[in-house]
Amino acid sequence: MNRITLFNFLIFSLFIVSCGNLRKQTATSDSVAAQPVGPAFSADSAYQFCQRQCDFGPRTMNSEAHDLCGQWIAAQFARYGLTVTEQKATLRGYDGTPLKSTNIIASYKPGQNDRILVCAHWDSRPWADNDPDEANHRKPVMAANDGASGVAVMLELARLLSIDSLQLGIDFVCFDAEDWGIPQWSDAPDSGDSWALGAQHWAASIDRKTAKTYRFGILLDMVGGQGAQFYQEGMSVQYASSVVDKVWNAAHVIGFGSMFPRQIGGGITDDHIPVNKVAKIPCIDVIPYYPDCEQSSFGPTWHTIHDDMDHIEKTTLQAVGQTIVQVLFSE
Numbered sequence: 171m172n173r174i175t176l177f178n179f180l181i182f183s184l185f186i187v188s189c190g191n192l193r194k195q196t197a198t199s200d201s202v203a204a205q206p207v208g209p210a211f212s213a214d215s216a217y218q219f220c221q222r223q224c225d226f227g228p229r230t231m232n233s234e235a236h237d238l239c240g241q242w243i244a245a246q247f248a249r250y251g252l253t254v255t256e257q258k259a260t261l262r263g264y265d266g267t268p269l270k271s272t273n274i275i276a277s278y279k280p281g282q283n284d285r286i287l288v289c290a291h292w293d294s295r296p297w298a299d300n301d302p303d304e305a306n307h308r309k310p311v312m313a314a315n316d317g318a319s320g321v322a323v324m325l326e327l328a329r330l331l332s333i334d335s336l337q338l339g340i341d342f343v344c345f346d347a348e349d350w351g352i353p354q355w356s357d358a359p360d361s362g363d364s365w366a367l368g369a370q371h372w373a374a375s376i377d378r379k380t381a382k383t384y385r386f387g388i389l390l391d392m393v394g395g396q397g398a399q400f401y402q403e404g405m406s407v408q409y410a411s412s413v414v415d416k417v418w419n420a421a422h423v424i425g426f427g428s429m430f431p432r433q434i435g436g437g438i439t440d441d442h443i444p445v446n447k448v449a450k451i452p453c454i455d456v457i458p459y460y461p462d463c464e465q466s467s468f469g470p471t472w473h474t475i476h477d478d479m480d481h482i483e484k485t486t487l488q489a490v491g492q493t494i495v496q497v498l499f500s501e
Contacts, residue, residue, distance in 0.1 A: 208499030290320025319394030401435025435459030
């Protein structure tokens with residue numbers, strides 16, 4: 171996860187009402203099937219995918235664990251019959267560090283020109299700079315939730331698609347170098363551009379013709395945490411309100427409405443921002459909001475050494491995964 175800019179509900183609501191230059195939506199209807207559709211999402215399977223990533227250790231940039239885990243992710247998608255391509259680039263961190271980055275792109279029905287984008291980041295934050303113990307601030311984060319959980323949900327979706335076919339094409343994109351954003355202990359100025367480096371690179375590289383093949387995109391970030399609720403993220407409402415409606419309607423249809431309240435939780439800088447602003451693909455962020463958590467509105471383990479498998483909850487994985495199934499199989 172990344173740098174946050176929180177708005178309170180009233181201020182953000184006034185902003186949405188008064189903002190007259192919101193980009194015209196290009197997404198399809200926000201309707202979803204009125205009854206549950208599609209295969210059953212396995213939280214047990216997703217949990218194991220999450221565990222397997224953590225078994226490599228923190229997947230920090232330029233580390234062996236990062237490279238080995240990337241190879242494993244690509245192999246898993248290929249195992250389920252998807253066409254995998256790797257977009258490699260050397261990106262620059264906020265401090266000038268060269269980051270050997272790999273965006274992993276797994277395409278279901280790559281020849282289909284009517285597509286949906288599902289994405290998450292797969293790297294780990296190198297510094298636990300929000301840990302309550304300052305002695306941990308320069309230690310790496312295991313990133314079971316903040317990274318691995320989103321990839322785990324995508325891998326389970328890919329497994330399901332190898333069994334139950336869709337007519338649409340799906341691109342699962344694992345963005346790299348998302349979490350190298352400026353740490354809290356740094357004096358470097360933070361304009362927000364130090365985050366989501368892999369997504370910035372992908373969005374700048376995609377040609378307009380290809381971008382237009384996407385109906386919409388869904389970013390999954392921190393989708394396995396204990397006690398999570400997924401409020402509607404503010405920038406998603408600004409750029410892709412119809413997609414927000416589609417996903418939240420799906421969650422309510424299948425019985426997870428309490429975990430997807432129809433309330434705005436704030437706006438953040440995340441991988442969906444360059445996807446919307448640069449690639450021009452309407453993309454939303456499914457991300458938790460903990461309004462009463464003193465440690466962080468992202469939850470108590472965000473950017474701490476406690477973001478580990480002990481704090482992953484299968485119910486959360488189930489709610490998010492089955493919601494995305496409902497969306498995909500309603501199209």
